[in-house]
Amino acid sequence: MPSEPVVLSDPRMLAEFMRQSEFKAFFEKRFAVPPDYAALLFKNGQLIDAFKGGHFSVGGVVDKLKGIFGGSTHIGMMIADLKPFSVQTALKALSKDKIEIAGVATLELQVDPDKPSNILGMMHGVSRSGGDEETPGRKALSKADVLDRIRPHLSDRVFEAAIGRMNASEIRGATGLQDKVQADIMLEVQRIVGDLGLLVRAVSVEWAMNPAEIEDMERAEADRRQKALDHRLEIIKREIEREQDATEFSLKSQVDLAKLQNASEDELKMMALNSEITFLDARESAKRRQELEALGHEIKTLEIERKARFEDSLATATNTVDLLEIRKRQAGVERDIALIQQSQADQMRKSGAFTDLEITTAVQAQQAEHIARLQQIEIQGNEAEANLAIKLSGATTQNEISLLDAKARSKANEINAFKTMTPEQILAINAGLSSDVAQVLAEQARAKGSSSSETMQAMREMVEAATAAQIRSEAQAREMFKMGMDGAVGVAHGAGGKEGGAAPAVSGNSQASASTIECPKCSAVNLAKANFCKQCGHKLRT
């Protein structure tokens, strides 16, 4: 008995139930399910078994008899396609630089061949009655249903999240991004329908052109056009050179041919001077004139075109380096064109098809234009220099700031140095003595004073004496105490102090009257060297 193949009613279907009416027959019926299909058998509403392909035999007389004796049995079957299938969904997201990215994601899905019965979970609530009369009310799951189920979970969680991390220009060809999208979708699908028997095998995204890429493309196209123009220029240059190389001339002479052939170069020159021979261009003047004029026109067109392109590049240049590069190229091209024009003028002269006046006028016009362009280039150069100057002055300011910083640091160091000193030492240092001297004085003061105020008082006196005696080194200070403070002046000199620094010893009473002065305003007694009265601030010297 031949088997009746059981297949899905439509290739877009993923799984569907067979109606019981299809199984009903008087005779036994055999059905064959291909091996790439899963067949789920239900009996009286219970899932009996699931198979990967197989043959089933239902109905027939035996079944009928069984039905008569043992009551009727309801048989149901669901078939599901186990082959991987692909679905596509459009995606749209914003890149990191806020450019809209569009694309199509292709998902390779498959019903889990190990647990095909789980697909029942996705059938829930899906029923189609459609226009297909053969399968009225048939329960089915289409591939599109699967996509509808998972699509909402992907848009933000996967696409926006992945694409939002990259700039639009970096997205194309980024396999890392593709991997990430694939992995995230796998995780999501596993989370949503993993236990419903659906697997993701692979995911790929095709990107539509985004505005950043279109911009790049246009730029590349512009570059290509630029190169083509350069190429044409080169060809024209060569043509002119060829023209120069290939200019033919003939000699017209009344002289004997043999004489002419034997003549040396100098003799030929002499003949030319004496008009014994004349040079004749082999070409016709009119033709050459036309050709040269056409060439001139072409050069001019090319120049204008190139100038416009340079202006365009200058306007769109994004940084100074680009700018300088463009200007350099521009200058190079200007030079080329000037050379071409010069050769053209030479050609014109050589051809003899133009009058001198015409040539001069043409050359002057060309030169005037050329100078104007050169000036423009120079102005642009000046602008670039000005920019550089601004940057340089910025650097100078930075330098000044760091100088100020350094000063502040040295001040801080000075304050730090005070930390380890005693008040006596600070007193001495503030009064202008060196730290070595300060230390010696502090030792002596501590030795003399019993309380801190006494020490300070002793210190004051010593500092005063040491300042007056111009004590500058530790040795001098120690010597001063050895000899007694009164003799300090001599000590300073004896221990290597500078000459001429003789100052009166303040503690010497005998000298006091000679070295003091009375303030005319408040009568306070001041040192003779004082500029101001220490009591009232009155100016003592003019």
Added chain:
Amino acid sequence: MITRAKPQTAGTYPGKCCFRASLERDATFCDECGSPLQRCMATDECGGLLDAGGCCPVCVAPDLSLDAGSASSIRAGGSLALPLLVSNQSPVGRPLFVEAMWFKGGDGEMKKVDLTFQRLNPGTTSEVGLRTGVLETAGLHRFDVHLVVATRHLWREERYVFTAAIVIPVEPEDATEVVQNYNIQADAIGAGLTIYNPTRIQKEREQGIAKHAEPIRLTLRRADALDRALGHRGYPSGLAVTKSTALVWKGFDPRHVPMDGPIRNTTGVLEIGRASSAGEGGLNDVRLVISRNGQTDEERSVHISRRHFQLFIENDRLMLRVESQNGLLVNDIAHRRGKMVMISDGDVIKPLVREPGAVGVRVQFETQHDEVHRITLQRLLGPAGS
């Protein structure tokens, strides 16, 4: 981490000559440059002179550092903890009082920091923790820490506001993330396939945020504008009486008052009362009696205490401290002994509470910009026999 150091404007005062001149206790002017010597109120202990900003650098030497190990850079969207160390670096054993601390973040709002300490003995250090808010934008963020410190001597106190800036670079969020794929055999999750588990490794994060191994010393600068804005120095109107403000005595017997000019004695406090003045060999700076035409009204003057009140300049304000047992009146408001009163322009000090009209001292300010450059103190006498 960048600490921004700005040197204080170095004035000529006090120069080395001034320190040398100040060694003589009685000197009130520098005999070399002629500057009035402004001694610290605690000059007996520190021997220091006030700097141009009215601060004694020997007594007031606070130090602020950012503790070792604190983060010094951050990514946008994060917030930083700033552990600070406050220490007293005074070399002469003077304690410092931290009165307040303010923290100003990028939003420009000043937040008061809760302090758990006030007194800082010399050489000691205390810790304060600050937090920046969430730093949303990349770039350099500047935070200001304002420190209000006070130095005290007897009943007197001088307050100063110092400020330090902390500049923190905030990196943009967009770290170049390295996407590393781990292959996991997915049998474990029952999928029967190999799946990829993308794990992002942010290298910088793993390496940790940049830290520094030693405390960073922050440069503290005097913030004179904040002194006034926060009400620690000067008058509410913005005026300031500095130590160099000249006092001009009018209506007094010339022998009873010091010469016009800044307060020049070592302590910076003028003693005013009935007892003889320094000019007459007494201890008072100003002798205040009720007298007419050189004749002292002894009967009425006896009610003025031998030392009735003191005048001094504290926190850029002219202050009065009542010494008399009987108290006195300032603008007809009675103040008892020991009370300190801020004297403003136009105030009248009336020493005799029971007979206010008998004698008084009117105070008048002459200002230049926001600084009082002269204060006139005029003795007012009531009608004879009243």
